[in-house]
Amino acid sequence: MTSPFEHFGTSAIHAGQSPNKWDLNQISPPISLSTTYKQSEPGVFKGNYDYSRDANPTRIALEENLAALENASHCKVFPSGLAAISAILRLVKHGEHIICAEDIYGGTLCLMEDVIQQIDGIEVTFIDFTNNDSMKKALKSNTKLVLFESYTNPTLKIVDIEEIATLVKNFNKDILVVVDNTFITPYFQRPLSFGVDMVMHSCTKYINGHGDVMMGVVMTNFEQLDNHLHLMQKTAGSIPSPFDCFLAMRGTKTLHVRMRVHMENALAIAKFLENSPKIEKVIFPLFESHPQHKIHMKQAKGMSGMVSFYIKGGAEETNKFLCKLKLISIAASLGDVESIIMAPLLMIPFTANEEALKKKGITPNLVRFSVGLEEKEDLIADLKQALEDS
Numbered sequence: 001m002t003s004p005f006e007h008f009g010t011s012a013i014h015a016g017q018s019p020n021k022w023d024l025n026q027i028s029p030p031i032s033l034s035t036t037y038k039q040s041e042p043g044v045f046k047g048n049y050d051y052s053r054d055a056n057p058t059r060i061a062l063e064e065n066l067a068a069l070e071n072a073s074h075c076k077v078f079p080s081g082l083a084a085i086s087a088i089l090r091l092v093k094h095g096e097h098i099i100c101a102e103d104i105y106g107g108t109l110c111l112m113e114d115v116i117q118q119i120d121g122i123e124v125t126f127i128d129f130t131n132n133d134s135m136k137k138a139l140k141s142n143t144k145l146v147l148f149e150s151y152t153n154p155t156l157k158i159v160d161i162e163e164i165a166t167l168v169k170n171f172n173k174d175i176l177v178v179v180d181n182t183f184i185t186p187y188f189q190r191p192l193s194f195g196v197d198m199v200m201h202s203c204t205k206y207i208n209g210h211g212d213v214m215m216g217v218v219m220t221n222f223e224q225l226d227n228h229l230h231l232m233q234k235t236a237g238s239i240p241s242p243f244d245c246f247l248a249m250r251g252t253k254t255l256h257v258r259m260r261v262h263m264e265n266a267l268a269i270a271k272f273l274e275n276s277p278k279i280e281k282v283i284f285p286l287f288e289s290h291p292q293h294k295i296h297m298k299q300a301k302g303m304s305g306m307v308s309f310y311i312k313g314g315a316e317e318t319n320k321f322l323c324k325l326k327l328i329s330i331a332a333s334l335g336d337v338e339s340i341i342m343a344p345l346l347m348i349p350f351t352a353n354e355e356a357l358k359k360k361g362i363t364p365n366l367v368r369f370s371v372g373l374e375e376k377e378d379l380i381a382d383l384k385q386a387l388e389d390s
């Protein structure tokens with residue numbers, strides 16, 4: 001399934017999309033809704049299509065497209081990002097051990113605590129992936145899988161993917177290393193090239209990019225892992241609808257164009273915020289002031305539209321600022337064409353205590369901004385008026 005095209009943008013538009021695989025040479029892939037396929041004789045199928053849970057032409061077109069974008073030989077899609085992570089975690093059996101980043105996406109944390117630990121009874125250790133000593137201490141003889149995000153949420157800490165993969169594989173080459181690449185996308189960073197086993201995305205974010213599909217994806221270069229993922233689709237029943245696959249495919253065709261503008265807008269906004277007297281601090285990987293800027297430059301070609309910053313003041317000032325925004329919406333999620341902003345501590349129920357959160361940089365005045373594709377001048381004007389007397 002590896003990309004037949006040299007450049008990302010051409011793959012985004014054409015990989016898996018060849019018109020001659022459809023009956024009428026359709027340039028835009030058909031949404032194939034049929035759940036079953038007529039057999040010419042019992043057991044004789046056209047193109048191995050038997051039942052849509054096992055294989056669906058629209059879904060496979062999307063999987064071929066996404067595989068090309070991560071430069072992977074295999075790819076499987078799931079009905080949400082968390083369904084994709086759940087499918088991956090089914091590789092871990094009772095008695096085995098998982099190491100997970102302590103500041104992983106909140107939904108993944110709940111999955112680990114409420115399902116993997118509580119229901120499956122699997123041991124999970126949560127650590128800081130930017131600290132190699134914590135990793136060395138956490139690795140055990142029964143460790144089966146490690147999971148982390150290379151850009152953490154909401155404080156945008158950056159994990160050195162190659163260093164983690166090397167450290168873990170040196171300890172035991174059979175431990176599976178998995179990266180959630182949602183925040184940066186394959187346009188800017190391809191973790192498989194740094195020695196990890198699987199990459200996943202919440203396609204709900206940048207990959208689809210239009211805020212109208214929930215989906216997840218896992219890419220790998222190992223056939224055995226892909227066979228497991230197919231089992232999770234076909235036998236455990238975790239599949240997205242053909243219509244959603246079509247929408248996600250429409251999204252990926254502009255991924256490269258969108259990411260360039262997300263970065264351009266985010267950079268302009270980060271600079272504006274950096275110079276505002278109302279802002280205490282800006283966290284943006286393209287700035288040299290970012291503590292892991294060097295790691296970013298080593299492993300990524302650019303940055304998405306994610307900017308985090310601290311407003312001067314506390315919960316009250318932050319709340320006032322957010323409520324004054326007119327163009328930018330207060331909402332969960334990220335990676336859409338529309339600009340979305342949130343204050344994690346004011347909007348997400350955290351289980352840790354105030355002191356522990358403060359240590360991680362999660363305070364009431366922390367704001368996470370998913371910079372959209374509106375014209376940057378309009379976004380800056382909206383921020384400016386909202387900051388004026390907040």
Ligand SMILES: *Cc1c(COP(=O)(O)O)cnc(C)c1O
Nearest residue numbers: 080081082105180182202204215
């Ligand atoms: C949103 C998100 C997920 C979960 O994806 P859903 O599609 O909402 O299930 C996982 N990881 C990261 C980094 C996310 O932002």
